[in-house]
Amino acid sequence: MDVQRITVLGAGSWGTAFAKVLADAGRDVTVWARRAEVAGEIRDGHGNGSYLPGVRLPDNLTATADPTQALVGADAVVLAVPSQSLRANLTGWRGLLPSDAILVSLAKGVELGTLKRMSQVIAEISGAPEDEIVVVSGPNLAREIAQEQPAAAVLACTDHERAVAIQRATSNAYFRPYTNTDVIGCELGGACKNVIALSCGMAAGMGYGANTTATLITRGLAEMVRLGTKLGADPLTFAGLAGVGDLVATCSSPLSRNRTFGERLGHGETVEQAQNAAGGQVAEGVMSCSSIRALAQTNGVDMPLTDAMHRVCHEGLDPRRAGAELLGRQNKHEWS
Numbered sequence: 001m002d003v004q005r006i007t008v009l010g011a012g013s014w015g016t017a018f019a020k021v022l023a024d025a026g027r028d029v030t031v032w033a034r035r036a037e038v039a040g041e042i043r044d045g046h047g048n049g050s051y052l053p054g055v056r057l058p059d060n061l062t063a064t065a066d067p068t069q070a071l072v073g074a075d076a077v078v079l080a081v082p083s084q085s086l087r088a089n090l091t092g093w094r095g096l097l098p099s100d101a102i103l104v105s106l107a108k109g110v111e112l113g114t115l116k117r118m119s120q121v122i123a124e125i126s127g128a129p130e131d132e133i134v135v136v137s138g139p140n141l142a143r144e145i146a147q148e149q150p151a152a153a154v155l156a157c158t159d160h161e162r163a164v165a166i167q168r169a170t171s172n173a174y175f176r177p178y179t180n181t182d183v184i185g186c187e188l189g190g191a192c193k194n195v196i197a198l199s200c201g202m203a204a205g206m207g208y209g210a211n212t213t214a215t216l217i218t219r220g221l222a223e224m225v226r227l228g229t230k231l232g233a234d235p236l237t238f239a240g241l242a243g244v245g246d247l248v249a250t251c252s253s254p255l256s257r258n259r260t261f262g263e264r265l266g267h268g269e270t271v272e273q274a275q276n277a278a279g280g281q282v283a284e285g286v287m288s289c290s291s292i293r294a295l296a297q298t299n300g301v302d303m304p305l306t307d308a309m310h311r312v313c314h315e316g317l318d319p320r321r322a323g324a325e326l327l328g329r330q331n332k333h334e335w336s
Contacts, residue, residue: 001165015080083109108190137242139249185237194285196220197258205266
């Protein structure tokens with residue numbers, strides 16, 4: 001499969017950074033932006049100051065606010081919109097998608113209500129087989145990648161040839177992509193890490209240090225593994241880029257929106273105050289904690305940390321009380 005012309009639907013920080021990765025790998029890239037002024041800045045000014053200020057975008061990267069124009073002749077279509085708005089956006093684009101294009105998902109989450117992973121949502125709306133959708137996951141903080149700091153990612157698809165095609169299209173001097181066939185594990189890792197990052201941010205906001213952060217990361221990983229294996233994922237996936245890799249980056253970096261949002265909650269702000277401080281943006285983990293919690297309950301999986309984050313974000317539980325409840329749970333064997 002020869003992937004040369006690629007469309008990225010979404011001009012946020014990660015969509016723009018991923019478009020730069022593709023362009024720096026020698027591909028012709030078109031970004032669709034919702035706002036015409038953002039499209040014009042990318043196309044004519046080679047930048048996206050709203051999301052990646054100070055980053056120059058390659059000359060072989062253009063943009064438009066017209067989805068029809070963006071999608072004409074695309075060999076691959078990258079979906080770079082938030083997880084909870086993916087269904088609505090893709091429904092509008094469905095009739096425009098080239099029939100033979102590889103669909104690539106950057107979204108990390110579990111859909112509220114349906115409890116579907118993003119590749120399942122894409123398959124349902126687009127009509128494409130699930131085994132032909134490529135999922136991108138890993139420690140991918142957009143600003144660092146846009147600054148060409150060395151990074152890696154995992155491209156998951158049960159059709160390995162499609163994953164390899166996207167691997168070739170994204171491999172460049174600073175971005176190293178690996179392939180994987182465990183789509184379930186990679187998607188659940190990408191969704192769950194946002195919830196764990198909220199907890200790490202809350203801990204930091206309450207003044208706790210490295211021991212607490214390491215504990216939350218490790219116990220959060222245990223929750224991810226329990227849910228993933230229950231749903232058919234390979235446990236080894238969670239030891240890789242889509243598991244530990246993404247978890248460490250998102251839980252520890254001040255560039256992580258989820259960690260920063262959690263830190264504000266730890267300082268005593270409400271969800272609404274934290275959202276206002278973030279310019280009206282809600283971190284993915286705030287919504288995903290509810291859908292992941294429901295998915296775990298449906299499948300009989302114990303995820304106390306995820307449950308605590310749901311109760312803090314949606315039921316008004318004080319973060320300090322949540323911490324006390326987690327520490328006061330019945331003692332048990334580490335792997336039980």
